[in-house]
Amino acid sequence: xxxxxxxxxxxxxxxxxxxxxxxxxxxxxxxxxxxxxxxxxxxxxxxxxxxxxxxxxxxxxxxxxxxxxxxxxxxxxxxxxxxxxxxxxxxxxxxxxxxxxxxxxxxxxxx
Amino acid sequence: xxxxxxxxxxxxxxxxxxxxxxxxxxxxxxxxxxxxxxxxxxxxxxxxxxxxxxxxxxxxxxxxxxxxxxxxxxxxxxxxxxxxxxxxxxxxxxxxxxxxxxxxxxxxxxxxx
Numbered sequence: 001x002x003x004x005x006x007x008x009x010x011x012x013x014x015x016x017x018x019x020x021x022x023x024x025x026x027x028x029x030x031x032x033x034x035x036x037x038x039x040x041x042x043x044x045x046x047x048x049x050x051x052x053x054x055x056x057x058x059x060x061x062x063x064x065x066x067x068x069x070x071x072x073x074x075x076x077x078x079x080x081x082x083x084x085x086x087x088x089x090x091x092x093x094x095x096x097x098x099x100x101x102x103x104x105x106x107x108x109x110x111x
Numbered sequence: 112x113x114x115x116x117x118x119x120x121x122x123x124x125x126x127x128x129x130x131x132x133x134x135x136x137x138x139x140x141x142x143x144x145x146x147x148x149x150x151x152x153x154x155x156x157x158x159x160x161x162x163x164x165x166x167x168x169x170x171x172x173x174x175x176x177x178x179x180x181x182x183x184x185x186x187x188x189x190x191x192x193x194x195x196x197x198x199x200x201x202x203x204x205x206x207x208x209x210x211x212x213x214x215x216x217x218x219x220x221x222x223x224x
Contacts, residue, residue, distance in 0.1 A: 004153075032211040043115070043202055043215030044154065089153050093211040098144060098167065101153030 003027045004092050006102035014110055019077040021105050023090030026071065030092035034099065035064060035075045038087045047088075048075070080109045113137070115216035117203050123222045124193055131189045132219045136205030143186050144213060145178055146202040147171070154202055160186060161208065193223045 005024045013019045021035075031052040036044035050057040050064045050073070057064050063076045077084055085108050091099040116135040124130050136143045141162050146154035157176070158168045162183035172178075175193075180186040190197055200220050204213035 006153075009151075034212065036215075041217070041220070043117075043204075043217050045215070046212055049212060091153075096209055096211045098156045098159055099154075099211065099213055100156065101146075103151070103153050 001026075002103075003030075004090055004100050004102040006088075006090055006105050008105050009103070010106040010108070012108045012110065013080050015082055016079045019075075019080045019084065019107055019109065021075040021077075021088050021090075021107065023073045023075075023102055024071060025073075025092050027092070027094065027100075028071075029094040030100075031095065032093040033064070033066060033073050034091045034093070035062075036089045036091060036101075038089060038104070044089055077107075080107075082109050082111050085109050115203055115205055115214050117201075117216035117219050119219055120217060121220045121222075123224065125224050126193060126195060128193055129189065129191045130193060130221065131187055132201055132203075132221075134186045134188070134203030134216060136185070136203070137214055138184075139207070140205035140214070141183070141208050142206045143180055144204040144206070145186070145188050146204065148200045148202060148218070149198075157188075190221075193221075195223050197221060198223045 034049040035047040038044045048062045066073045087104045090102040118133045144159040145157040148154045160180040175191045178188045200218045202218045204215045
């Protein structure tokens with residue numbers, strides 16, 4: 001059972017434009033959500049997170065939005081840069097336990 | 112801060128052989144996790160430790176897999192009688208108790224021929 005889903009396998013955007021990556025979840029017990037970025041042959045690195053008591057968290061060019069009623073979160077990157085090209089994973093946790101990951105979205109930012 | 116360290120980075124083995132991977136977490140972190148990732152998929156949870164106690168194991172973890180964290184510091188993951196389906200990236204992560212943010216190592220890429 002895929003409790004965390006990223007339905008877009010890939011996304012291509014132009015440098016300077018906005019990148020929007022989406023994630024849906026099914027488990028109502030999830031109360032903390034994270035985004036990780038992964039380059040080939042490396043482990044995932046933490047990007048940004050949000051608690052279920054908030055609906056928005058911002059860190060520089062990265063903003064995460066949470067819509068609890070829709071069980072949906074999104075990551076906005078503005079402006080997108082070529083160095084942002086990587087695989088992005090959405091992850092969720094219930095009561096600070098293990099993380100459950102989505103399948104990932106490959107982001108390509110073209111110069 | 113030396114980060115999470117995994118050894119080896121790559122392992123090629125023949126089907127039926129046993130392999131062992133090592134993970135050294137961030138020193139003050141009391142939780143240690145093992146994940147497996149295959150191409151096109153996100154990391155899948157295998158097991159985790161709080162200090163030396165193994166608190167949860169995924170049903171993905173067959174009895175050919177065993178993990179230990181003997182003194183609550185480094186951990187080992189052993190796969191016995193490897194199969195081609197075991198080929199994957201094995202990721203280790205650590206965290207502080209009460210925090211959901213995991214810090215990952217660079218992983219061990221296993222290829223079973």
